[in-house]
Amino acid sequence: MMNLFISNGLLRGTPVDILVSGSTITSVTPHGEVTAPEDAEVVDATGLIVFPSFYDCHVHLREPGFEYKEDIESGLAAAAHGGFGGVMAMANTNPTNDSASVTEAMLQRAQQTWPNGPYLYPIGAATIGLKGKELAPMGELAEAGCVAISNDGVPVGGAEMFRHCMEYAATYGLTVIDHCEDPTLAKDCHMNEGTVSEAIGVKGQPVVAESMQVARDILLAEFLNLPVHLAHVSCKQSVDLIRWAKARGVKVTAETCPHYLLLTDEILNNYSTAAKVNPPLRSEEDRLAMKEAVKDGTIDIFVTDHAPHADHEKEHPIEGAPNGISGLDSAVALTWTQVEDGTISEDEFIKLWAEKPAEIFKLPLNTFAEGDIADFFLFDPKEEWALTEEAMHSKGKNTPFLNNTLKGRVKAHWLGGTRVV
Amino acid sequence: MPQEKHFIWPHKDLLDVSQLSLEEVSHLLDTAEQFHEINQRPVKKVPTLKGKSVVLFFAEPSTRTKTSFDVAGKRLSADTFSLSSSSSSLTKGESLKDTALTLEAMNPDVIVLRHKANGASQFIAERLDCAVVNAGDGCHAHPTQALLDNFTLRRAWNNEYAGKTILILGDVKHSRVARSNINLLTRQGVKVRLCAPRTLLPHTVNSWPVEVFHDLNKAVEGVDAVMCLRLQLERQQSGLLPDLSEYARTYCLTAKHMEMAVEGAKILHPGPMNRGLEIASDLADCKDSRVLNQVSAGVATRMAILYLHATRKDKGA
Numbered sequence: 001m002m003n004l005f006i007s008n009g010l011l012r013g014t015p016v017d018i019l020v021s022g023s024t025i026t027s028v029t030p031h032g033e034v035t036a037p038e039d040a041e042v043v044d045a046t047g048l049i050v051f052p053s054f055y056d057c058h059v060h061l062r063e064p065g066f067e068y069k070e071d072i073e074s075g076l077a078a079a080a081h082g083g084f085g086g087v088m089a090m091a092n093t094n095p096t097n098d099s100a101s102v103t104e105a106m107l108q109r110a111q112q113t114w115p116n117g118p119y120l121y122p123i124g125a126a127t128i129g130l131k132g133k134e135l136a137p138m139g140e141l142a143e144a145g146c147v148a149i150s151n152d153g154v155p156v157g158g159a160e161m162f163r164h165c166m167e168y169a170a171t172y173g174l175t176v177i178d179h180c181e182d183p184t185l186a187k188d189c190h191m192n193e194g195t196v197s198e199a200i201g202v203k204g205q206p207v208v209a210e211s212m213q214v215a216r217d218i219l220l221a222e223f224l225n226l227p228v229h230l231a232h233v234s235c236k237q238s239v240d241l242i243r244w245a246k247a248r249g250v251k252v253t254a255e256t257c258p259h260y261l262l263l264t265d266e267i268l269n270n271y272s273t274a275a276k277v278n279p280p281l282r283s284e285e286d287r288l289a290m291k292e293a294v295k296d297g298t299i300d301i302f303v304t305d306h307a308p309h310a311d312h313e314k315e316h317p318i319e320g321a322p323n324g325i326s327g328l329d330s331a332v333a334l335t336w337t338q339v340e341d342g343t344i345s346e347d348e349f350i351k352l353w354a355e356k357p358a359e360i361f362k363l364p365l366n367t368f369a370e371g372d373i374a375d376f377f378l379f380d381p382k383e384e385w386a387l388t389e390e391a392m393h394s395k396g397k398n399t400p401f402l403n404n405t406l407k408g409r410v411k412a413h414w415l416g417g418t419r420v421v
Numbered sequence: 422m423p424q425e426k427h428f429i430w431p432h433k434d435l436l437d438v439s440q441l442s443l444e445e446v447s448h449l450l451d452t453a454e455q456f457h458e459i460n461q462r463p464v465k466k467v468p469t470l471k472g473k474s475v476v477l478f479f480a481e482p483s484t485r486t487k488t489s490f491d492v493a494g495k496r497l498s499a500d501t502f503s504l505s506s507s508s509s510s511l512t513k514g515e516s517l518k519d520t521a522l523t524l525e526a527m528n529p530d531v532i533v534l535r536h537k538a539n540g541a542s543q544f545i546a547e548r549l550d551c552a553v554v555n556a557g558d559g560c561h562a563h564p565t566q567a568l569l570d571n572f573t574l575r576r577a578w579n580n581e582y583a584g585k586t587i588l589i590l591g592d593v594k595h596s597r598v599a600r601s602n603i604n605l606l607t608r609q610g611v612k613v614r615l616c617a618p619r620t621l622l623p624h625t626v627n628s629w630p631v632e633v634f635h636d637l638n639k640a641v642e643g644v645d646a647v648m649c650l651r652l653q654l655e656r657q658q659s660g661l662l663p664d665l666s667e668y669a670r671t672y673c674l675t676a677k678h679m680e681m682a683v684e685g686a687k688i689l690h691p692g693p694m695n696r697g698l699e700i701a702s703d704l705a706d707c708k709d710s711r712v713l714n715q716v717s718a719g720v721a722t723r724m725a726i727l728y729l730h731a732t733r734k735d736k737g738a
Contacts, residue, residue, distance in 0.1 A: 198623035201539040201561030201597060206624070271540035315518055317538030319559070 004417060005036035009045030009378060011368060012347060018050065020374040023416040028368045045378050048411060051350060052366040053085025053118075053375035055357035056328065058152070058177070058231060058255060058303035061087070061120070063109060064102065065094025070308040070395045072106065072120065073113035078306070078328035078394035080118050080420045083353075083410045085375040086363060087118060087306075087328070091125035092153035098125035098136040100144035107145050117375070117415035121147045121363065126165040126176060130154040133161075135168050142172040147361050150177035152231055155213065157183040163220055170226050175253075175360065177229045180213035180238070181205075181279070190318050192265040192280040200269065202318055207286065210279050211237035218245040218252055227251040229360060232305045234260045234279040236289035243298045253300040253360050258334035259325055259400070260290045267400055273314045273321035275400040277307070294352070295343050300360065302352045304331045308396020326396035330387050332379070333406035340407070377413035377421070385409050430729040434546040434553040437562035438605040446605065449725050450572050456728075457572075457721035460496070470499035473731045476524055477503045479535040479556070480517075485692055486556050486565070489716070490533050493723035499731065502529070521545040530731040534558070552730035560595050566691055567601035569722040571609075573715050574646060577687045583610035588640050590674055591650030591699050592621040598691050599650060603631060616640035617672065620661040637671065641678045648689040649674055649700045665698060675701040679709070687711045 004020040008031045011018075015031035019040070027034070036042045061075035079087045089106065091097035097106065103122045110120035124141030126149050128134045138149055149169040155178075156162045162178070169176045186209040191197050193204025214230055218241055221228040233239060233254045245252045259277060264284050267275045275281055293299045307324025314321045327334075332353070338344050344352070358365035366372045384407050389397045413421035428448055432440060441449070459467060475494040479487050487503070494501040504524070515523075517536070524532060531552045534542050539559030546553040557563045578585055587606060593599045593615050603613050607630045615622065616634040626633055634640035641647065652668065662668050679686060688700070688710045696702040705712060 193624055195625045195628050198594075198625050199600070201559045201600060203560075271543060312516070315516070317517060317536070317541045317544045319538045320517070 003040035005040040005042045006045050009050035011050045020417050025372045048378040052354045054083050054353035055086045056084045057088040057357050059087045059306040061089045072109040074395045076114040076118045081393045082328040083332040083377045088121045090152040096125050096129050100140045103144035116418040123148045123150045126151040132156045149174045152179040155179050155181040166226050175227045179231045180210050182209045182212050185209035191268050192282050196265045207235040214238040214241050222250045230254040235282050235286040239293035255301045255303045256299050257305045271318045277325045278323035300356045308394050309398045314398050326394045326398045329392040333408040336408040374417040375415050378411045381408050383409040430733040436542050436555050438564045438567045438601050453721040453725035456724040468498045470497040473499045473530040475499045475501045475531045476529045477533050481535050481537045489719040525549045562601045563597040566598050567605050569719040572718040572722050573711050585645040586612040587646045588614045588644045589648045590616050594621045596650050642681045644682045646687045652699050669698050
């Protein structure tokens with residue numbers, strides 16, 4: 001059995017040595033207290049933070065069907081290098097992941113390409129073909145390995161249908177992840193509705209397109225006494241509603257993405273299609289409200305909403321370009337800014353990227369206790385690096401942060417005791 | 422030709438009026454005045470742009486603007502080539518980028534683009550070395566229209582903009598003409614009023630440097646000019662208006678309204694007009710109407726625009 005000894009890493013601020021035997025944690029001791037076993041591979045982690053592997057509960061890996069944008073191999077490569085030990089992949093592939101055969105094929109590809117992880121956790125479609133008409137066979141999907149249900153990409157407009165999705169998913173212990181968007185208010189929109197969209201003539205999506213559905217979902221969740229998870233929340237109205245719901249004891253959880261904390265619709269002033277994403281980048285007031293919601297726990301988890309596209313698809317006038325930002329390569333560094341600026345602590349950072357995702361979707365978690373799965377990575381919080389196309393492992397180079405200098409970088413990553421980066 | 426040999430036009434492209442300083446606007450309109458004078462002569466053609474080529478790439482239906490550019494180019498002896506959406510490879514699925522690169526490979530001096538996508542002109546301007554003139558992109562900008570309107574107003578107001586008040590009436594929300602005019606006129610010290618039902622105004626209009634009215638009777642009081650906008654008839658189908666007769670009853674500009682304006686206030690319309698819908702027919706033909714002057718101003722202004730952009734790199738120009 002291979003032994004691994006991580007020397008002098010910072011675990012929640014304390015310098016520690018970590019001994020790994022095979023695939024699990026053997027011991028975590030204050031640095032210098034024990035010496036490395038003779039047969040152990042020793043890794044000097046001085047100056048580096050040790051994080052349990054993170055979860056990204058919202059990605060689009062594009063396989064099957066859109067392998068020119070991304071495939072499971074390249075998506076998991078970006079995940080591994082980005083600090084993610086597991087990713088939850090949305091169902092808007094072609095064919096849609098609305099049957100066990102698609103789920104199984106995805107899992108098989110993941111197992112073939114990255115046998116030691118990062119692990120792929122498929123999300124099943126809520127309705128057949130994501131059309132919002134007939135329920136998908138959620139029992140079959142759960143059995144095949146889907147960990148949640150979602151309509152992401154094609155919001156369910158009808159409230160009654162959405163109610164049925166929640167109820168039926170609950171039958172199999174699955175939580176529904178809702179992409180909150182009123183299809184009539186969001187029709188033909190290409191950015192946020194606000195001063196910028198109205199100055200440059202682009203049809204904008206109002207924040208109420210999102211928040212009205214957030215309100216609907218909260219009221220349904222309370223009425224049904226069932227959980228609902230709200231995808232990529234982007235605006236003040238939504239987080240105000242979620243805060244209210246949580247205070248009432250509604251089983252609602254919510255996620256947001258790095259770009260909603262760092263950017264506003266001002267960046268689209270120049271019709272930047274790299275910044276075209278759905279929900280769209282909002283106003284500064286919304287951005288500040290999102291930071292506040294992350295700080296006070298209204299937002300439970302960070303996700304990337306990793307949505308890779310090919311260059312030729314984004315190189316159009318804004319109306320012709322698809323929505324989406326490629327996020328796996330950069331998300332950890334981008335959200336580390338929130339620790340640096342004091343919005344959240346390092347412990348809250350771990351909660352947002354690892355503990356809460358594991359709790360909400362019932363995924364394994366490394367707490368660094370003896371016998372825990374040895375999924376962790378070393379992070380240099382000081383290293384500055386350029387997010388160039390070459391530095392990205394995803395096929396999708398579509399990010400408004402391209403060529404920005406980021407601070408904080410994943411230096412090494414182990415999953416089940418095996419080094420993957 | 423235009424006398425100021427030392428003024429080198431600093432812009433490769435004309436994407437919107439917002440990129441132009443007021444001095445540059447003034448220079449452009451002075452140049453247009455000289456061409457306007459040429460347009461009154463028995464022989465209207467000058468050799469200024471002989472050997473230059475201008476591509477008229479209209480990916481959205483247009484008769485007036487396209488013809489205006491075509492006449493402007495030909496009066497300057499440029500060769501003009503037309504490409505419309507139905508005849509172009511855009512209908513065969515070619516991307517705007519590839520169409521633009523293909524056109525540039527034929528070495529034109531200026532590409533004039535009309536496109537339904539906002540920012541389309543900027544998109545191709547960033548990728549091409551030749552001059553790009555925006556002939557209207559989506560709801561964003563229509564700089565040549567704003568400049569010809571400015572030419573028309575400048576003549577009507579004897580070059581005095583400051584302190585004047587203009588009412589822009591109609592579908593501001595979807596109007597590139599309104600956006601470009603508001604930008605230019607407010608910088609010139611003109612007080613701009615807007616009047617339309619709430620559904621045809623931007624949600625954030627209160628952050629614009631304008632006064633907003635819903636009541637035309639109040640909006641028109643004491644104005645020095647009214648600019649009517651064309652109402653796209655599909656606005657009714659998209660649920661923004663109940664029916665056109667209600668719109669006409671409330672927002673059609675009539676002679677009675679004009680009694681409340683300053684005496685001799687001018688009436689503009691970018692065309693094509695819906696008579697009886699946004700402007701009363703008799704008003705369109707009255708002595709204060711400048712609708713046809715706008716058309717001739719359009720040719721002169723576009724001659725100036727083509728001239729400045731096609732010759733800026735020439736030695737001694």
